Every structure is written in structure tokens, then in C-alpha cells.
Amino acid sequence: MAEKISNRKVFFNPFSKDNPVLVQILGICSVLAVTVKLAPALAMGLSVIAVLAFSNVIISILRKTIPTNIRIIVQLVVVAGLVVIVSQLLQAYAYDVSKQLSVFISLIITNCILMGRLEAFAMANRPWPSFLDGVGNGIGYTIILVSVAFFRELLGSGTLFGFRVVPQALYDAGYVDNGLMILPPMALVVVACIIWVQRSFNKDLQEK
Amino acid sequence: MTVSRLRNYLDRIRPNFEPGGKLQAFHSLYDGMATFLYTPRERSAASGGVQIHDAMDSKRTMIIVVLALMPCFLMGMYNTGYQHWLAAGATEFPFWSLMLYGFLTILPRVAVAYVVGLGIEFAVAQWRREEIQEGFLVTGILVPMICPAETPLWMMAVAVAFSVVFVKEVFGGTGYNVLNVALVARAFLFFAYPASMSGDRVWVATGRPFGFGPAVPDGFSCATPLGQIAIQTEPSAAIEGIGGGSVSLWQAFLGLIPGSFGETSTLCVLIGGVILVAAGIASWRIIVAVVAGALAMGAIAHAAATPVYPAAWLSPADQLLYGGLAFAAVFMATDPVTAARTTTGKWIYGFMIGAVAVIIRVYNNGYPEGAMLAVLLANCFAPLIDWCVVRTNIRRRLNRVKSA
Numbered sequence: 001m002a003e004k005i006s007n008r009k010v011f012f013n014p015f016s017k018d019n020p021v022l023v024q025i026l027g028i029c030s031v032l033a034v035t036v037k038l039a040p041a042l043a044m045g046l047s048v049i050a051v052l053a054f055s056n057v058i059i060s061i062l063r064k065t066i067p068t069n070i071r072i073i074v075q076l077v078v079v080a081g082l083v084v085i086v087s088q089l090l091q092a093y094a095y096d097v098s099k100q101l102s103v104f105i106s107l108i109i110t111n112c113i114l115m116g117r118l119e120a121f122a123m124a125n126r127p128w129p130s131f132l133d134g135v136g137n138g139i140g141y142t143i144i145l146v147s148v149a150f151f152r153e154l155l156g157s158g159t160l161f162g163f164r165v166v167p168q169a170l171y172d173a174g175y176v177d178n179g180l181m182i183l184p185p186m187a188l189v190v191v192a193c194i195i196w197v198q199r200s201f202n203k204d205l206q207e208k
Numbered sequence: 209m210t211v212s213r214l215r216n217y218l219d220r221i222r223p224n225f226e227p228g229g230k231l232q233a234f235h236s237l238y239d240g241m242a243t244f245l246y247t248p249r250e251r252s253a254a255s256g257g258v259q260i261h262d263a264m265d266s267k268r269t270m271i272i273v274v275l276a277l278m279p280c281f282l283m284g285m286y287n288t289g290y291q292h293w294l295a296a297g298a299t300e301f302p303f304w305s306l307m308l309y310g311f312l313t314i315l316p317r318v319a320v321a322y323v324v325g326l327g328i329e330f331a332v333a334q335w336r337r338e339e340i341q342e343g344f345l346v347t348g349i350l351v352p353m354i355c356p357a358e359t360p361l362w363m364m365a366v367a368v369a370f371s372v373v374f375v376k377e378v379f380g381g382t383g384y385n386v387l388n389v390a391l392v393a394r395a396f397l398f399f400a401y402p403a404s405m406s407g408d409r410v411w412v413a414t415g416r417p418f419g420f421g422p423a424v425p426d427g428f429s430c431a432t433p434l435g436q437i438a439i440q441t442e443p444s445a446a447i448e449g450i451g452g453g454s455v456s457l458w459q460a461f462l463g464l465i466p467g468s469f470g471e472t473s474t475l476c477v478l479i480g481g482v483i484l485v486a487a488g489i490a491s492w493r494i495i496v497a498v499v500a501g502a503l504a505m506g507a508i509a510h511a512a513a514t515p516v517y518p519a520a521w522l523s524p525a526d527q528l529l530y531g532g533l534a535f536a537a538v539f540m541a542t543d544p545v546t547a548a549r550t551t552t553g554k555w556i557y558g559f560m561i562g563a564v565a566v567i568i569r570v571y572n573n574g575y576p577e578g579a580m581l582a583v584l585l586a587n588c589f590a591p592l593i594d595w596c597v598v599r600t601n602i603r604r605r606l607n608r609v610k611s612a
Contacts, residue, residue, distance in 0.1 A: 189374060
């Protein structure tokens with residue numbers, strides 16, 4: 001390690017200043033796919049936290065024994081194993097959610113955030129900081145997932161976690177849910193807006 | 209002279225709006241109104257600059273486009289009233305009542321589009337300390353013209369706001385947008401509120417604005433010609449107008465068919481096109497290329513028509529008469545900001561719009577009209593087309609140099 005980063009920073013930086021979605025622009029595909037409703041978005045976020053944290057730990061433990069030229073394969077095997085476990089758990093205890101998420105849980109394997117953190121952090125750090133890094137980045141990802149899903153479900157379906165929030169009186173007055181919010185393009189626009197707001201508050205993130 | 213008195217008045221109050229003046233917060237508003245009324249005082253031509261070639265600044269360009277839109281707008285007013293009277297089962301069609309009805313129906317939409325769009329433009333100009341950009345003069349009238357006459361006001365406000373902010377302002381304002389602002393507003397409405405923008409209940413104004421006009425029975429519905437064609441089961445079935453009669457090609461050409469407010473009349477689109485081309489604003493190449501693309505693709509589809517894709521039964525010329533393709537060719541495709549800029553590029557760009565519009569119409573039964581999506585797609589390709597044309601040109605000239 002070139003410089004020692006405090007565990008505190010490792011854990012909290014990904015929340016905003018080094019957010020995997022907003023700053024590293026990783027994992028955009030799943031942000032578009034699973035944020036139509038809040039419940040699946042939250043489940044997806046929790047799954048990613050679990051997979052990311054444990055794969056970081058495992059790779060960190062193995063980091064000195066993994067031959068460099070096949071490290072990607074080893075990382076993939078570890079991630080794939082964890083994803084299968086998470087997927088089975090969801091099917092066993094949260095069947096509806098797992099059906100809504102369908103293929104996207106399996107596709108956590110290809111989520112760029114995982115490979116990014118394994119390559120950039122776990123391969124070079126001890127297990128405990130790697131664990132914190134995994135949880136931190138997972139939470140950073142989940143925050144964005146949930147906030148995007150909040151706007152999309154509220155404006156697109158008029159509900160939050162499946163409960164009707166927009167009052168019936170508004171519908172009677174002619175209000176209609178925005179169908180575009182259900183479609184993936186609006187997820188990009190919402191993410192862009194969140195990035196916009198975040199950059200305007202963080203001067204050091206603004207590009208010249 | 210009242211004209212010079214107004215000019216003098218504007219010049220007199222000008223210092224208040226300059227930095228340090230007591231009303232400097234409203235400088236963009238002042239600039240906007242003053243240059244709207246008169247050509248700007250400072251022009252590079254006067255100071256020996258070379259950037260301005262004639263007296264046309266962008267505000268005056270915009271005003272000519274608005275003038276060219278007027279025939280379509282007036283026809284839209286008449287047709288909105290005409291369709292309403294038909295739907296009400298009337299047998300007499302008093303001209304001025306029809307016009308008044310159409311005017312009262314569309315007026316709130318135009319007002320909302322302008323207030324929301326210009327409001328955002330003024331606010332952004334003020335915030336960035338720039339001059340007001342006048343692009344919205346045209347967009348504000350285009351948006352109501354390409355939507356059903358009774359689009360709910362709040363939906364129009366949301367769509368215009370979305371479009372102006374995310375398509376224009378974030379890219380840097382007028383002249384920097386990649387996509388056509390008015391069309392994105394329509395696309396937003398189309399995808400966000402499909403129930404108010406498609407189907408067979410939205411195309412004829414059934415309301416009574418300010419209590420004017422005859423009442424229309426509840427639950428009235430009438431599909432557009434293209435909407436009817438998309439569900440036909442045999443070739444050359446007649447297209448039904450309101451009240452049972454069939455729609456003749458002549459009516460379609462004049463624009464007496466249900467459809468979006470300003471785009472039904474091919475005749476008025478032609479008049480507008482002549483004005484735009486004569487004024488040197490629209491490129492005739494793009495218009496011709498769109499028509500050629502639509503005719504070519506229409507001919508191919510017509511030759512290979514099957515009952516699976518009923519719209520292919522339309523003859524290629526009919527493709528141009530129905531729906532918004534003619535309007536898109538003249539007023540949307542030729543938008544100088546979003547169109548291709550090289551001469552060859554214009555031909556490719558226009559041809560692509562015509563061909564894709566017919567492809568969407570014919571081969572996607574879910575979308576009876578494809579002109580909007582075709583123009584937006586071609587907008588995305590325009591920079592690439594230009595780039596390829598320029599590269600090819602450079603390569604050809606290099607080869608000539610080498611072989612010489």
C-alpha cells in the first residue's frame with residue numbers, strides 16, 4: 001500500500017465522495033434495471049452488500065496465493081459462488097422479490113462494482129479493511145438504488161413499497177402516473193439528476 | 209412616430225438594466241424584449257466584423273419560422289372546430305364558430321407552453337448571466353401543434369419543462385441541443401401519458417372551452433386514418449370519417465381529418481415549406497430527401513404487403529398525406545441545429561427520416577405513426593453522418609494529391 005487510508009474513510013467515502021455509481025459510474029446497468037419499484041431495489045442492494053463484503057474478504061485472504069495471471073478467474077469463481085448462495089436464500093425466504101429481480105441477482109456476477117472493488121482494493125489490502133470497503137461500497141450503491149427507485153416508484157406508479165401514496169383525489173382531478181418513469185430511460189435521467197445535485201455540493205468533484 | 213418612440217423609450221430605460229443599475233436583476237428580460245422588438249444595436253457588421261452576413265439574426269429567423277407555421281396553425285384551428293362539429297352531429301359548419309372553437313381550445317395550450325418554456329429560459333439566462341436565447345419562440349408554438357388539441361395543460365407543462373431543461377439547457381442552450389426540443393416534448397408525452405396521446409379517444413376535441421361549441425356525446429371516439437389503417441383486415445378498405453362517411457384523399461390533403469392539432473393539412477405544410485425554403489431557412493435537400501425516403505420505403509413495403517402489416521397496403525403517396533410525416537419533413541427534419549450540415553449528409557439524413565418513419569408505421573402495428581421517432585433517431589445520427597461525409601471528402605482529396 002502506497003498510503004495508509006483509515007478504516008473510517010474506507011467505510012464512509014463510498015457513501016458520497018467516492019460513490020461507486022455517482023463518481024466511479026459503475027453498476028449503471030443494474031440501476032436502470034431494478035429501480036422501477038422500491039422493494040426489489042432494496043433487496044438488490046442488500047444482496048450486493050452481502051456478496052461484495054464476503055467476496056472482498058475471501059479474495060483478501062487469498063490475495064497472496066492467487067497467481068496473478070488467473071486472478072480474474074478466481075475472483076469470478078468466488079463471486080459466482082456467493083451469488084448462487086444469495087440467490088438460493090432469496091428464493092427460499094423472499095420468493096416474490098426473487099421473482100421480480102429474476103435474472104438480475106445472477107447478473108451481480110457481472111456487476112462492475114464487484115470486479116472493481118476486488119481488483120482495486122481486496123487484492124491489495126488486509127481482510128478487515130476489505131470487509132469495510134465491501135460494505136461501504138455496497139451501501140453507497142444501495143443508497144443510489146433506493147433513491148432512484150423512490151422517485152421512479154413515486155412518480156411512475158404513485159406508490160412506495162407497494163402502498164399507495166398519491167391520494168385518490170389527485171387522480172380524480174386528472175393526475176396520471178408518468179409512464180416514462182417505468183421505462184429505463186428515465187432511470188438514466190434520475191441518476192443524472194442525482195449526480196448533478198451531488199456535484200453541485202461537492203466542489204472538488206467538478207470537472208474543469 | 210410611435211415606433212421610434214418605443215425605441216427611444218427602450219434606450220432611455222436601458223441604463224437601469226446594465227450592471228450597477230437598479231433593475232439589473234432583470235437584464236435578461238430587458239435584452240430579450242428589446243431585441244425581440246428591434247434588431248440589436250451592437251452588431252459585428254457595424255464594427256467591421258465578418259460574422260454577420262445580412263440582417264437576419266436568429267430572432268428574425270425564428271419569426272419567419274413562426275410565420276411559416278401560421279397556415280398550419282389556422283388550418284388546425286378550423287379543423288379542430290370542424291371535427292368537433294362533426295362529432296356533435298351538426299349539419300351546418302359556421303366558419304367563424306369553427307375557428308373560434310379551435311382558437312379557444314388551443315389558446316391555453318400555447319399559453320402554457322410559452323409561459324413554462326420562456327420562464328425556464330429567462331430563469332436560466334438570468335442565473336448564468338447570459339442573454340436570453342430565443343429558440344423557444346418556435347418551440348413554444350410547435351409543441352401544441354404536434355399534440356392532440358386537448359392535451360391536458362399540466363401534462364404539457366411537465367413535458368415542456370422536461371424538454372427545455374434536459375434537452376436544451378443542460379447541453380448549453382439554444383443551438384447546442386442534439387435533439388429537437390419540441391419533438392422530445394411530444395415523445396415525453398407519448399411515452400409518459402400514452403392514454404392522452406394515442407388511441408382513438410384523444411384526436412377529436414370533445415370539450416367545450418369557456419362553454420363554447422355544441423356538446424359531444426359522452427364516450428365519443430374516432431381513430432386517425434393511420435390508426436384505422438393499422439387495424440384493417442383487407443386492402444383498400446375505406447377510411448371512415450366521423451359520422452360514417454369515408455375520408456377522401458382530397459380531405460386528407462386539405463387536412464380535414466382527425467389528428468394532432470397542426471399537422472393534418474398537407475396543403476398548409478406545403479405553403480409553410482415554400483416560405484421556409486424561399487427565406488433560406490429550411491434546406492430543400494432535406495425536405496426532398498425525406499419525401500424520397502418515404503416514397504422509396506413506402507413502395508418497398510407496398511410491394512411486399514401482407515395482412516400482418518396492414519399499413520403496407522397504403523400506397524407510397526398516401527403515406528405522405530396521412531399523419532405527421534409531411535409536417536415532420538418540413539418543420540422538424542429541417543431544424544438547422546439538429547439536422548446534418550454537410551450537403552451529402554443532408555441527403556442521407558433526410559432519406560433516413562423518411563425511410564425509418566415508414567418502417568415504424570408499417571412494421572410496428574403498436575405505433576401507427578413513426579415520424580416523431582424517425583426524426584429523433586436521425587437527430588442522434590446527424591453528427592455521425594457529417595463526420596463520415598467530411599472524412600470521406602478528406603480521403604478523396606488526399607488520394608487526388610497522392611496520385612497527382
